[in-house]
Structure formats: C-alpha cells, structure tokens
Amino acid sequence: MDDLIKDFIAETREMLEALSGEIVAWEAMPDDRARLDEIFRFVHTVKGNSGFFDLPRIRALSHAAEDALSAVRSGTRSADARLVSAVLAIIDRLGELVEALETGEALASEDDSALVDALSSEAPLEALGAGAAPASHAGRASSRTIRLPVELLDRMMSGVSDLVLARNELARRIRESGDSEMEAAFDRVSATVADLRDGITRTRMQRIDNLFAPLPRMVRDISGQTGKLVTLEIDGGDVEIDREMLEMIRDPLTHIVRNAIDHGIESPAERRRAGKSESGCLRVRARQAGNQILLEISDDGRGIDGEKLVDRATVAGLVTAERAERLSPAQKMALIFEPGLSTASAVTDLSGRGVGMDVVRANVERIGGLVDVESRTGQGVRLTLKVPLTLTIIPALTVAAGGQVYAIPRSAIEEIVRVKGGGVRVETVGGAAFATVRGRRLPLVHLRDALGAEPAADPASQSLVLLKPAGAGLYALAVDGIHDHEELVVKPAAPAVIAAGLYAGTTIADDGKPVLLLDPPGIAARAGLSLHRQGIEAEAAPAPTPDSAQGPPALLFRTLSGNLRLVPVAAVQRIDDIRPEAIQLGAGRLHVALGEILLPLEGCGSAVPDRPIRLLRLGDGHSELAYGFADVVDIIPLPAGLMPAAGPGEVRGVLLVGEAQAELLDLHWLFARHSARRSAGKASPVCAIPAGDPFMDAILRPLVESAGYTVVASGSPGSEAAAVVIASAEDGDSPAPGGARLVRIRAAADGPADSVHRYDREALLAALAGDAPAGRRRRRG
Amino acid sequence: MAELLLIVRLAGERIALPAADVESVVEISALTPVPGAAGHVAGLAALRSRVLTVIDCLASLDPSRRLPEDSREAVMAVVDGHPYALLVEAVEDVVEADGERLSAASSLAGGWRRIGRGTIEAEGDLLLIADVEALVAGPVREAA
Numbered sequence: 001m002d003d004l005i006k007d008f009i010a011e012t013r014e015m016l017e018a019l020s021g022e023i024v025a026w027e028a029m030p031d032d033r034a035r036l037d038e039i040f041r042f043v044h045t046v047k048g049n050s051g052f053f054d055l056p057r058i059r060a061l062s063h064a065a066e067d068a069l070s071a072v073r074s075g076t077r078s079a080d081a082r083l084v085s086a087v088l089a090i091i092d093r094l095g096e097l098v099e100a101l102e103t104g105e106a107l108a109s110e111d112d113s114a115l116v117d118a119l120s121s122e123a124p125l126e127a128l129g130a131g132a133a134p135a136s137h138a139g140r141a142s143s144r145t146i147r148l149p150v151e152l153l154d155r156m157m158s159g160v161s162d163l164v165l166a167r168n169e170l171a172r173r174i175r176e177s178g179d180s181e182m183e184a185a186f187d188r189v190s191a192t193v194a195d196l197r198d199g200i201t202r203t204r205m206q207r208i209d210n211l212f213a214p215l216p217r218m219v220r221d222i223s224g225q226t227g228k229l230v231t232l233e234i235d236g237g238d239v240e241i242d243r244e245m246l247e248m249i250r251d252p253l254t255h256i257v258r259n260a261i262d263h264g265i266e267s268p269a270e271r272r273r274a275g276k277s278e279s280g281c282l283r284v285r286a287r288q289a290g291n292q293i294l295l296e297i298s299d300d301g302r303g304i305d306g307e308k309l310v311d312r313a314t315v316a317g318l319v320t321a322e323r324a325e326r327l328s329p330a331q332k333m334a335l336i337f338e339p340g341l342s343t344a345s346a347v348t349d350l351s352g353r354g355v356g357m358d359v360v361r362a363n364v365e366r367i368g369g370l371v372d373v374e375s376r377t378g379q380g381v382r383l384t385l386k387v388p389l390t391l392t393i394i395p396a397l398t399v400a401a402g403g404q405v406y407a408i409p410r411s412a413i414e415e416i417v418r419v420k421g422g423g424v425r426v427e428t429v430g431g432a433a434f435a436t437v438r439g440r441r442l443p444l445v446h447l448r449d450a451l452g453a454e455p456a457a458d459p460a461s462q463s464l465v466l467l468k469p470a471g472a473g474l475y476a477l478a479v480d481g482i483h484d485h486e487e488l489v490v491k492p493a494a495p496a497v498i499a500a501g502l503y504a505g506t507t508i509a510d511d512g513k514p515v516l517l518l519d520p521p522g523i524a525a526r527a528g529l530s531l532h533r534q535g536i537e538a539e540a541a542p543a544p545t546p547d548s549a550q551g552p553p554a555l556l557f558r559t560l561s562g563n564l565r566l567v568p569v570a571a572v573q574r575i576d577d578i579r580p581e582a583i584q585l586g587a588g589r590l591h592v593a594l595g596e597i598l599l600p601l602e603g604c605g606s607a608v609p610d611r612p613i614r615l616l617r618l619g620d621g622h623s624e625l626a627y628g629f630a631d632v633v634d635i636i637p638l639p640a641g642l643m644p645a646a647g648p649g650e651v652r653g654v655l656l657v658g659e660a661q662a663e664l665l666d667l668h669w670l671f672a673r674h675s676a677r678r679s680a681g682k683a684s685p686v687c688a689i690p691a692g693d694p695f696m697d698a699i700l701r702p703l704v705e706s707a708g709y710t711v712v713a714s715g716s717p718g719s720e721a722a723a724v725v726i727a728s729a730e731d732g733d734s735p736a737p738g739g740a741r742l743v744r745i746r747a748a749a750d751g752p753a754d755s756v757h758r759y760d761r762e763a764l765l766a767a768l769a770g771d772a773p774a775g776r777r778r779r780r781g
Numbered sequence: 782m783a784e785l786l787l788i789v790r791l792a793g794e795r796i797a798l799p800a801a802d803v804e805s806v807v808e809i810s811a812l813t814p815v816p817g818a819a820g821h822v823a824g825l826a827a828l829r830s831r832v833l834t835v836i837d838c839l840a841s842l843d844p845s846r847r848l849p850e851d852s853r854e855a856v857m858a859v860v861d862g863h864p865y866a867l868l869v870e871a872v873e874d875v876v877e878a879d880g881e882r883l884s885a886a887s888s889l890a891g892g893w894r895r896i897g898r899g900t901i902e903a904e905g906d907l908l909l910i911a912d913v914e915a916l917v918a919g920p921v922r923e924a925a
Contacts, residue, residue, distance in 0.1 A: 166829060404814065451816035494834035494863040496919065497825075500817035506825060506832040514813045514825035514832045526817070 003209070005101070008049050010147060012098045015042050016091070023088055030079035039087065040069040046094060057112055058097050064116040065090045086118040150243065153204050160193075160200045161489040167193045169512040191579055206246055208286045208293070209237035211253060215284060218254070222261045229268050229279035230261055236286035241293050245387055248367045249295065252360040256297045256383055257282065259357075264301030264381055274378065276300065292411065293389060298382035304375040306332035313338060333373050337361045365521060370411065370468070386411070394490055395574075396517065398483035398509065399465065402453030405515055406479075407488055407507060408465060412520040414474065415466040415553055416482060416635045419459065423637055426459065426478075435464055435476040438637065442466065443475045445527040447518075450502060456480060463634075467520045475524055485575055485632055486510070490517055501526050554638040554664075556657060558630045560604060560613060564662040566655060567616065569635060571667055573624065576615045583608050592626045600674045602650065603628040620671050627665070638664075687768070688714040688722035688740075695758065700726070700745070703761070707768050724768055729755035743767045784878040786903055786910075789856060790871040791838050792846075797878075797901060797908040804857045804864075806872050809835055820844055821919035823868055833857065833866040841919045842892035858913045865917050876903045882910060892920070 019042050026035035047062035065087050071077040093115055167190055174186050212234050223230040265271075265280035272278055285296045310324045313335045319327070327335075336357045361371045369387035388394055388411060395410040417424050417437055425436040426444060433444035444464070448456055456462055456478075464476040488507040497503055497516070504519035553569040582593045583601060585608060590601040592615065602625060604613070609628065616627040642653040642664060652666035687704050689696045691713035701711050704726070712718045714725065722740050729746035744755035745764070756763045785800035812824035812835060821840040826833045835855065839848045848868055855866040879902040889897050889909075898912040 162829070162831070402816070404816075453816065491832050492863070493832075494865065494917075495861070496822045496836075496917070497815050497818055497834055499819065500815060502817050503815070508827050508832060512827055513811060514827050516813070516815060516825070 004213070005053060008053065009098055009102050012046055012049070012094070014147070015045065016095050016098075019091070023091065027084055027088065030081065030084050036069065036072060036079065039091070040066065040073060042091070043069065043087075043094075055097075055101070058094060061090050061094055061097075061112055061115065064119055068119045083119070086115070089115050089118065153200075153243075156200050157204060160197050161491075163193055164197055164489055165508045168508070168510045172510055172512065187579060187581070191581055194579075201242075202240075204243050205240035206243050207237060208239045208241050208246065208295075211241075211246055211250055212237050212284060212286075215257060218257060219261065219282060222258060223265075226262060227267060228261060228265050230265055231279050231281050233281065233283045234285075235283070239286040239288050239293060241286075241387075242389060245293075245367060245389070248363065249369075249385060249387060252363050252371075252385065253284075253295065253297070255360050256385075257284070260297060260299040260301065260381065264299040264303075266302050270302075274302075288389070292386050295385040295387070296382060297385075298380060300380040303377040303379055304333060304336060304373070304381055305377065306375070309333070309335045333375055336373060337371070394488060395485065396488045396507075397465070397485055398515065399447070399463075399479040400481040400483060401447040401479050402451055405483060405509065405513070406447070407486070407509075407515050407517045408467070408477075408520065409504070409517065410485070412467050413465055414468045417464045417466065418634060418636065419462045419464060419478070421636055424464065426464075435478075437464065437466065437476065443524075444478060445475060445523060446478045447523070448478075448480070450523045450527050467524075473521075473524065477520075477523065482634065487577070488515070488517070493517075552638050553635050555616070555635055556633040556662060557616070558633055560609060560628055560630050562630070564633065564657065564660055565629075565651070565665055566636075566638065566657070566662045567618070567627075567665045567667070568638060571618045571620070573617045573619045575632070576617060576626075577612060578615055579612045580609050592628075594626070597624075599624055599626040601626045601628060602670055602673075618667065618670070620667070623671065623674065625670060625674055627670075685723040686710050686712055686718065686721050687724040687726060688712050688716075688719040689726045690714050690728055691716065693728065695747075696726070696728075700758065700764075703764065704768065707765055709768070724770075741770055783880075784882070784901070785875055786878055786901065786908070787856060787875050788873040788903070788908070789854075789869040790873060791869050791911075792842055793870070795873065795906065795908060796911045797903065798856060798867075798911055798913060800875055802858055802913040804859055807833075807855050807857045807866055808853050809833075809855045809866055809868060810853065819919055820847075823848075826866055828857070828864070828866070831864050833864050835866045835868055836917055836919070838867050838869050838916050841916045842896060844920045858917075860914055860917050865913075867913070867916055878903045879905070895920070 019038065022035050022038045026032060026039060029035070043062045043065040047059060047066055050058040050062060068077070068083060068087065072079045072083070077083070093112060171186065171190060174183050215234065216232055219230055219232045260282055261280075265282070266274065266276075268278040271280065281300045283296070283298045285298075287294050306329055310319070310327065310332050313319045314321050314324050316338075318335070318338050338358060357371075357373075364371050364385055364387065367387055369385060372384045372386075373381065374384075375381045388409075396407040397410055397413055397416070398405050398407050400406075415437075419426060423438045427434055427436070433446065435442050435444040446455065448454065459478070462478045462480055463482050464478055465482075466474060466476050468474045486509070488509075490505040490507050493503055493506045493516075497506065501522045502519060503516045503522070505517040507515050507517055509515045554566045555569050555572055556564060556566055559565055576594060578592060578594070583590055583604070584593075585591075585606070590604055590606065590608065591598050592601040594615075594617075599617070601615075603616075613628045614631065616629060618625055618627055636657060639655045639657060642655055644653040645651050645663075645666075648666070648669055650666060650669060651663040652669070654661050654663055656662075685708070687709035689701060689704065689711055704711050709724065712722065714722075714727075719725075724743060725740045726743045726745060729744040729751060743764075744752075745758045746752070746755040747758055749757055751757070756767050758764070786797040787800050787803050787806075788795055788797055790796075807828055809826045812826055814824045815822050815834075821837050821844070823835040823837040823840075826835050837848050837852075839846050848870065852868050852870065854870075854872045855868045856872060857864065857866050859865070882899040882901050884899050893909065896911045896915040898910045898915075900907050901910055902908070
C-alpha cells in the first residue's frame with residue numbers, strides 16, 4: 001500500500017509540474033479548449049486515483065473541480081475569470097495536500113469548503129482570497145529516488161550486453177597474444193564491466209510484490225462471485241525479477257489463481273462435509289533458486305481429478321482408451337496442459353472459457369520457463385512456475401552438430417548422457433528413433449536431421465541431451481559433441497531466422513562468432529514429434545529392465561591441477577565463473593565472494609589462483625561451499641566399484657570412468673570441515689556465557705561458536721536450555737542449571753584444578769566437548 | 782535537397798539504395814549458417830558485438846541464384862529493430878540524385894518488380910531504387 005501511495009504522490013506531482021504551464025496559459029485564454037481538456041483530465045485522474053485511498057479532502061476537491069469543468073466542457077457554463085481562479089485555487093490546494101501527504105505534515109488550512117463554494121457561479125469574488133496563494137514548495141522532502149523511462153534502462157542494458165560481448169572478444173585476443181601485463185590490466189577492466197552489468201541488471205529488477213499486489217483484491221472478488229471463502233497467503237514478495245519477465249508471468253499467474261479458486265477450492269458446505277475448514281487456503285510463494293525464480297501456487301481444494309482428465313482426453317481423441325489405461329498418475333496430470341482440455345464441469349464466467357493451462361504453459365515456455373503440476377485428490381493442487389531471472393542473459397550449454405556450434409538453454413536440459421556410455425541404447429522402430437536411457441525409453445531427435453545435415457558418420461561418439469521443454473515432453477537430442485557451459489547474452493533473432501522454427505535467439509560466443517540458440521520445443525515439432533503425447537506414450541511403453549543398476553547422475557570435471565573428479569549432480573547447485581580478485585585468503589583458508597555472499601572455497605589448495613576459474617557451488621540443503629575447478633567433462637551415471645581412499649579427506653575413493661580413473665569427492669568430509677563454523681539454528685547445542693564481560697563476549701564467544709555452539713548470555717531467555725554453562729572462576733560458585741555442564745574459567749595462568757585458564761585453547765575446547773582432557777593443568781578435582 | 786543514394790551492384794546492374802535506409806557499409810567474414818532458414822538468409826555474422834542477419838540479395842531477387850561464396854561487401858541496415866547485412870556483388874559509391882523519384886516502369890521483370898520502389902536519375906543514369914525491407918523479406922513475402 002505504501003508503494004501505491006508513493007506512486008500516487010509521484011504521479012500527481014509530475015502531472016502538476018507538467019500542468020503548471022497549461023494553467024498559466026488557460027488563465028490568459030479561458031476559452032482555450034485544449035487547455036481546458038488538459039486540466040479536466042488532471043482533476044479527473046486525481047479524483048479517480050484518490051478514490052483508491054482514503055483521501056477524502058483530495059477527492060472532494062478534485063470532484064468539485066471536475067463538476068465545474070465538465071459543465072464548461074458541455075457548454076452549460078462559460079469559463080470566466082472567476083471560475084478559472086477558483087479552479088486554480090483548487091489545483092494549488094491539491095498540490096499542497098499531496099506535499100503534506102508525503103511529508104506527513106498537517107496543513108495550516110483545514111477547511112476546503114471556501115474553495116469549493118468559490119466554484120459555484122454565484123459565488124462572490126471575495127471568496128477567492130482563501131486559497132489562491134500559490135502553494136509554497138518550501139520544505140518539500142527531497143526525494144531519494146528518480147523516475148526514469150524504461151526505454152532508457154533497456155538501452156543501457158543492451159549497451160552493457162554489447163560491452164560484455166566486446167570484452168569477451170577482447171579477452172580472447174589478449175589471451176592469444178600472451179601479453180601477461182596487458183592481461184592483468186584488462187582483468188581490472190573486465191571486473192568493472194562485470195560489476196556494471198550486475199548493477200544495470202539490478203536496475204531492471206522489480207520486486208515480485210508488484211505482481212502480487214493485485215492478488216488480494218482479485219481473490220476477494222472471485223471468491224465473492226463464487227460464494228467461496230478463501231484465505232490468501234503471500235510469501236516471498238521481496239524476490240526480485242526482471243521487469244520484462246514480470247510482465248510475462250502476470251497473465252499466467254492471474255489465470256492460475258482464478259482457476260484455483262473457481263475449480264480447485266470447494267464451497268464452504270462441501271469443505272465442511274470433507275472435514276476441512278470452511279475457508280480454503282491459497283498460497284502464492286516466490287523464491288529464488290540460482291538463476292531461476294520459482295513461483296508456487298498451491299491450494300487446499302479438491303485437487304485435479306486425474307480420471308476425469310483421462311476421460312476428457314479420450315473423448316477429445318487426445319489419447320486412445322487403451323493407452324489411457326497405461327498412463328501413470330503423473331502422465332495423467334500432464335494432460336492438463338493439452339490444448340482443449342478443461343476439468344471444469346461447467347463453463348463459468350471466470351475461467352473455463354477455453355483459455356486453458358495450455359496457454360499458461362505456452363506463455364511460460366516462451367520465456368524459457370517451465371510449469372509443473374502436482375495434485376493430490378481431496379488435498380489440493382500445487383503449480384510450480386520456474387522462470388529465468390532475466391531474459392537477456394541465460395545459462396546455456398554449447399553443443400556441436402554438423403560442424404557448427406549451437407547453444408541450448410540450460411533450463412530445458414535435464415541430463416546429458418553419452419551414447420556409448422553404459423545404460424544407453426539407441427534404436428529405430430518403424431522409422432521412429434528411440435533412446436533408452438537407464439530403462440526409460442524416450443523419443444530421439446538427431447539434431448543433424450533437424451538441421452538438414454548429413455547423418456553423423458559415427459553415431460556412437462555422439463552425446464544425448466535430454467530435454468524437457470514441457471511438463472511431459474521429455475525427449476533426447478543427439479548432438480555430435482558437448483562443448484561448454486556458458487552464460488550467454490541472448491539477442492532476439494530476426495524474423496527470417498525465427499521462421500525456421502528451430503531457433504529461439506542468437507548470441508555471440510567467446511570466440512566472437514555468432515551462435516544460434518536452439519528452441520527445444522521447435523526442434524521437436526520440426527522433427528515431427530508430437531511432443532507431449534509422444535512423450536507420454538513413450539514413457540508409458542514398458543521399458544526393458546536396466547542391465548545393471550545405474551548410479552545417480554554425477555558430474556565429471558577436471559580439477560585445477562588436471563585430475564578427473566566426480567561429484568553427484570544432486571549436490572551441485574550451480575556453476576559460476578569467477579575471477580581471482582574474488583578469492584582471498586582469510587582465517588587460514590580461501591574464501592570466495594559471490595555478490596553479497598561469502599563461501600568457503602575448496603579445490604584450490606591454499607593458494608589464490610592466478611587466473612579466472614570456474615566454481616561448483618555445492619549445497620547440502622543448509623550450507624553452501626564453493627569448489628574451484630577447470631572444466632566440465634561430462635555428466636555420467638555414477639559408476640559402481642569404488643576403491644576407497646587411504647584415509648579421510650577430500651576424496652572418498654577412486655572410480656573407473658571408461659578407461660580413466662576419477663576421484664569421487666567426499667561431500668560429507670567437505671561439508672563437515674565447514675559445518676562447525678557455519679552451523680546455526682536449532683540443531684546446535686546452546687552454551688551460556690556470562691553477560692557483559694568483554695573477554696567472554698569478544699574473545700571467548702567466537703571460539704565457542706566455532707566449536708559449534710549457539711552462544712547466549714546467562715540468565716537470558718534460552719539460557720535454561722544450555723548444555724554448557726561457562727562461568728568465571730573469580731565470581732565464586734554459580735550454580736549450573738539442571739543437566740548442564742559447568743565450565744569454570746579463570747584469568748590467572750595457575751589456579752584451582754576445577755577451572756581452566758582462559759587462554760588454554762586446547763583445554764577450553766576439551767572442556768566444552770565434555771572430555772577429560774590431557775591438559776597438564778587440569779587434574780581431576 | 783537532392784536525395785542521397787548508395788549505389789550497389791546486383792545481378793550485374795547498378796541499383797540505388799536510399800542512403801537514409803542504410804546504416805553503414807560493412808565487410809562480412811566468417812558466416813555462421815542458419816540451417817532451415819529461407820534461402821536468401823545467408824547466415825549470421827558478428828559486427829563488433831551485434832549479430833547481423835546476412836541476406837543474399839541475389840537470392841532475394843531470384844530464389845534460384847546465389848552470390849558467390851566469397852562475397853564480402855555488404856550494406857548494413859536496421860529493419861524493425863533487427864540489424865541486417867545485405868550482401869551484394871559490390872558497393873560502389875554514395876551519389877546525389879539528379880532529380881525526383883519516378884515511378885518504376887511496369888515492365889520490370891519478376892524479382893525486380895518486387896524489390897523496386899521506383900527509379901531515379903543519378904550521374905546521368907536511370908537507376909532502380911531498391912527497397913531494403915523487400916530485400917530483407919525475400920521471395921517469401923510474395924509466396925505468402
């Protein structure tokens with residue numbers, strides 16, 4: 001609401017500024033129709049806007065002025081000097097009121113009736129004195145924000161995108177020249193460009209609140225019309241998203257919310273019968289995950305009736321009855337995205353007018369996003385929209401086919417497998433190609449075919465990119481080779497290029513050559529794959545049992561020292577490129593600064609690398625750490641047959657990948673190394689320390705925290721749960737609460753045996769851990 | 782003021798492009814082909830950090846013909862916000878027109894009629910004025 005008021009103030013003030021010239025001109029020529037219209041529009045707009053807020057004075061004034069002016073416009077009244085003065089007085093007063101609204105100050109004159117009276121045609125001229133003095137602009141709160149045309153931001157963004165590309169090209173040439181001094185100087189330029197890009201990207205970001213703001217009203221209206229009771233819960237409004245992206249998901253979100261209330265949530269009576277509370281709950285939640293925004297819309301309504309969907313799909317001829325029987329629940333759910341299907345038993349005013357989930361999906365996919373639906377009968381539906389943060393810079397995989405390089409949006413890629421790797425079989429059945437990947441049979445498209453190139457000479461050397469451009473339409477794309485993961489600045493492609501139906505945009509690779517960005521749904525369509533249905537059928541087909549148990553997918557990468565290593569894909573949150581400046585040695589280990597977060601850095605030894613490196617960002621659900629590496633080799637199923645490492649460390653053991661040896665990262669060890677200092681929250685034990693003691697607070701506290709404790713002050717709320725209580729030996733006996741271990745600390749180097757010297761680190765940590773340490777000063781007493 | 786014209790050579794003839802429609806004259810190297818696109822789309826080329834869609838103007842004029850592979854000279858123009866490079870046989874010069882535009886002779890042959898936007902006199906010759914948008918659209922537009 002505050003934002004809306006601010007918008008109202010800013011807009012009104014802008015209009016007033018623009019109008020000031022008009023007002024003077026109108027005063028000179030009251031018959032000027034164009035000026036009259038301008039001023040009429042202003043008071044009309046202000047009246048309308050003020051109606052949204054509780055601003056009775058502004059509303060009454062603008063309403064009165066509007067009435068008078070509309071009489072002039074309709075010719076029932078002429079614009080004489082008196083009317084002009086009266087209207088101007090009102091406009092001035094509106095200006096003052098708006099200023100007062102912003103500064104929160106009260107206005108000296110609280111009575112507007114004289115101004116309104118002055119408008120009437122019989123009013124005596126003297127009445128005009130009251131408010132006609134020009135508004136004083138003294139004391140206007142200086143604004144900390146400015147309003148900019150969006151086009152300007154767009155122009156800056158495209159300029160910076162160009163700059164990034166130019167930098168990439170220059171970087172490549174400097175690298176080729178081998179001039180290390182030049183390279184060092186250029187690194188600084190490069191870092192500045194990266195900062196600039198971040199900054200500009202952020203200027204285009206808006207809080208997703210803007211998208212959520214109309215929801216409460218909409219939910220209220222729809223539930224009113226449908227006679228339902230709905231509570232709306234909104235979460236994550238502070239997530240920021242590209243302005244353009246925001247506009248693109250506005251309609252899909254509106255549609256999903258309408259659907260949820262209209263079709264999902266039951267009437268109060270029905271809910272009572274089902275044993276639920278009368279009021280349904282609709283949750284809209286946004287969060288950022290890596291380069292994507294996840295938008296979840298869930299309700300606790302009746303859920304989507306999978307059987308009903310299948311019936312309708314059968315009637316509509318989308319699936320045959322025979323196939324329908326073999327569909328899995330998830331495949332049945334996916335039918336909701338088929339065009340021409342609606343679960344609504346009756347077409348209502350609100351939804352079910354043929355604009356279905358297929359349109360929602362199409363809109364979301366057009367911006368490189370994904371929609372997923374989960375439903376539990378009687379318990380509700382959850383729809384998840386995954387959209388990239390910005391339209392212009394996307395993470396992509398570059399692949400080769402027919403001697404050329406293409407980019408594929410990372411968001412559409414589910415997995416990458418090698419044809420000759422284990423668990424992959426490629427076959428042709430009646431002219432249609434299929435790939436069986438770990439027991440899952442998928443339609444296969446050869447990128448060379450789709451591009452009209454010659455078939456590959458050596459199909460076995462190809463790789464398959466499993467693409468999931470839609471809810472159900474997983475398919476495999478055969479490419480000649482996998483190149484690299486890159487963040488690409490995508491430019492819109494010309495209509496003649498888009499017309500090919502295969503491409504979503506163009507971009508420039510680091511080597512300065514243009515690269516086409518492939519459009520996964522387009523390629524499937526071009527290959528004659530009726531994507532969604534084929535995907536459903538192919539998945540439903542009984543797949544042969546896998547020859548051997550396949551491990552989870554693992555990322556094969558090359559470390560900075562050139563070794564091959566493996567890490568389970570599930571633990572990899574994202575891959576970043578960073579420059580050495582972001583890495584620093586601190587507190588005995590390397591850390592990397594990524595925007596506003598600082599992560600411990602592994603994989604680089606203890607020396608700051610001298611060139612840009614890539615980072616695996618590994619997460620265990622709570623904490624994150626970065627692992628520096630050189631390049632991605634492949635994603636493969638984790639092979640069996642681990643030869644364990646000689647001792648605990650970064651590597652758990654060695655595996656055979658093809659004919660090469662690869663080391664498997666020991667994630668447990670890595671995270672355990674950092675968990676002590678990073679763990680927080682409920683899980684860690686509590687240690688109470690005396691309050692107000694500078695030694696305890698500043699010097700001891702970090703040590704205790706690094707040992708994995710949450711530190712509270714003795715006697716404060718929460719201290720009764722303490723597992724360990726630290727007390728100063730000088731304070732005499734202080735009782736430890738029931739069950740807690742008491743550790744007494746003394747300032748003197750020598751002292752009673754039941755206390756620990758405060759700088760005897762080893763003994764302190766041992767005492768914290770509850771061990772009887774081998775410390776020489778501490779003897780059992 | 783007399784209209785400025787950029788004279789290019791296409792299908793062996795000298796034709797005029799309105800200089801106002803042209804951004805610059807560029808030399809194209811290293812084309813990235815666009816498989817699946819219409820025949821007159823020769824590929825993509827990078828110009829600094831922009832991606833130009835390269836149009837084979839000869840193919841645009843006559844779908845059965847192509848400029849030789851080693852063609853380099855192109856005219857850069859922006860149509861509907863997209864940058865294009867129009868490959869021609871040669872870019873000659875910018876000249877001032879000697880008079881006003883005249884309507885094109887109705888006897889123009891096939892492709893010329895599609896891209897022609899009248900004629901104009903310059904340097905004593907009568908030149909056909911080619912329309913940049915029509916060259917970019919190619920023969921597709923006629924079929925549609």
